[in-house]
Amino acid sequence: MPVSSWAHDAFGQRAQLVRRSIAEALAVALENARDAQQVARTDHQHPFGFTLMSRKFEALAEAFEELGDVRIVKPAGSPHELVLLDGKLLFPFRYARDRSVSVMSARIGDGRPSALVQALFNRFGPEPAMRQLALQDVAPHAVPVAEALAGLPEGTSLVLIAYACNAHAGLLDAWWGEAELLDRTGSLRWHHCEEIPLTEAAPAAPATAPAAAFDQGVLPTPSLNTHTGARRLATPLGEATPIRPEAASGE
Incomplete structure (x- = not known):
C-alpha cells in the first residue's frame, strides 16, 4: 500500500519504515499476549489483557530503539x-x-480515559474542531501528569495507533492518525485516520524447491558388501576366534 501524504508529512522518507515497524510491533505484542493466555490454561482473558497492556508499549519501544x-x-x-x-x-x-x-x-480507554490519556490529548492533540477539552475540564488527578509532560519539545503532536484484536483471532486490523478527545468517556473525533496494512508485518515464507517426481533425479548408489548375508554372520576365515572371558578365566 502506498504511503499517504499525511504519513509522508509526519515521518518523511522513512514513513513506510515507521508504518511497517508499527505493524510488526503490534504483531509481536499480540503473539506474546496469546502465548501468555495459552500458558495460563484458563478461559478467563486476564492473562491476555494484562500482557497486551504492557507489551504494546514495550514492543513499540523495542521496534524503534535502534x-x-x-x-x-x-x-x-x-x-x-x-x-x-x-x-x-x-x-x-x-x-x-x-x-x-x-x-x-x-473510544479510547474502554470509555474511561486515564489521567495520562487526558493529559496527552490536552497538550499534544490536534486543534479541536469545536470547543477544546481545556485543562480545567480534565479530571483533577490528570493535572500532575500534564505538568510532568511539560519537558517534551514544543510542537510535539500525538499520533494514535488504534487496533482491534482478541485472544482467539489475534490482530484483526490497525489504523493510525490524529484525533481529538471529545469527553471523559473517551469519544474521539478523527482529523485523519488511515489503515495500517498488516501484511507488511507478516514474515515472508521461505522459498521451497518443487518436489521431484518419483521417476526423476539421480538414484542413490547402494553400498555393496562382497560377502553374502550368511557369510557376514560367520567368523571370517583366516581370523583367530576370539577367546570368551569365561574361557580365559578357566570357569
Whole structure:
C-alpha cells in the first residue's frame, strides 16, 4: 500500500519504515499476549489483557530503539514508555475486540480515559474542531501528569495507533492518525485516520524447491558388501576366534 501524504508529512522518507515497524510491533505484542493466555490454561482473558497492556508499549519501544533520533519517554507516574519520533508521540490502544465496531466510532480507554490519556490529548492533540477539552475540564488527578509532560519539545503532536484484536483471532486490523478527545468517556473525533496494512508485518515464507517426481533425479548408489548375508554372520576365515572371558578365566 502506498504511503499517504499525511504519513509522508509526519515521518518523511522513512514513513513506510515507521508504518511497517508499527505493524510488526503490534504483531509481536499480540503473539506474546496469546502465548501468555495459552500458558495460563484458563478461559478467563486476564492473562491476555494484562500482557497486551504492557507489551504494546514495550514492543513499540523495542521496534524503534535502534534509530538514533528516537526518544523513549516515560511520564512520571506512568508504568509505560512512549516513543517520540520526528516530533510525533506514538500512543497505541485497542479500540475493539472484534469487527462489530468501526474505528470511526472508537473510544479510547474502554470509555474511561486515564489521567495520562487526558493529559496527552490536552497538550499534544490536534486543534479541536469545536470547543477544546481545556485543562480545567480534565479530571483533577490528570493535572500532575500534564505538568510532568511539560519537558517534551514544543510542537510535539500525538499520533494514535488504534487496533482491534482478541485472544482467539489475534490482530484483526490497525489504523493510525490524529484525533481529538471529545469527553471523559473517551469519544474521539478523527482529523485523519488511515489503515495500517498488516501484511507488511507478516514474515515472508521461505522459498521451497518443487518436489521431484518419483521417476526423476539421480538414484542413490547402494553400498555393496562382497560377502553374502550368511557369510557376514560367520567368523571370517583366516581370523583367530576370539577367546570368551569365561574361557580365559578357566570357569
